[in-house]
Amino acid sequence: MSDKVQLRFKENGPIRVSGSVDIVDAQGKVIESKSDFSLCRCGLSKTKPFCDGSHNGNFEASEGLGN
Ligand code: FES
Known part of the structure; x- marks a missing residue:
C-alpha cells in the first residue's frame, strides 16, 4: 500500500481523503491525527x-479542481 494520501473530489460533494494525515493549527500544533474522512467544499457543513x-x-460541482 502506498504512503501517499489521496484527495478525491466527489461530484456534487466533498473531498474524500484516503490515508492518514495530521491536522494542525496555525502554529503547527497537531490537533488531531485522522484517516479516511471527507472535507466539506460546499460550505454548508456544521462540522467544518x-x-x-x-x-x-444543495451543492453542484464537478469532480475536477477549480469548481
Ligand atoms: S461537502 Fe458535504 S457538507 Fe459540504
Whole structure:
C-alpha cells in the first residue's frame, strides 16, 4: 500500500481523503491525527472542515479542481 494520501473530489460533494494525515493549527500544533474522512467544499457543513452530508441536494460541482 502506498504512503501517499489521496484527495478525491466527489461530484456534487466533498473531498474524500484516503490515508492518514495530521491536522494542525496555525502554529503547527497537531490537533488531531485522522484517516479516511471527507472535507466539506460546499460550505454548508456544521462540522467544518469535515463533511456532514449537508451537501446532499444543495451543492453542484464537478469532480475536477477549480469548481
Ligand atoms: S461537502 Fe458535504 S457538507 Fe459540504
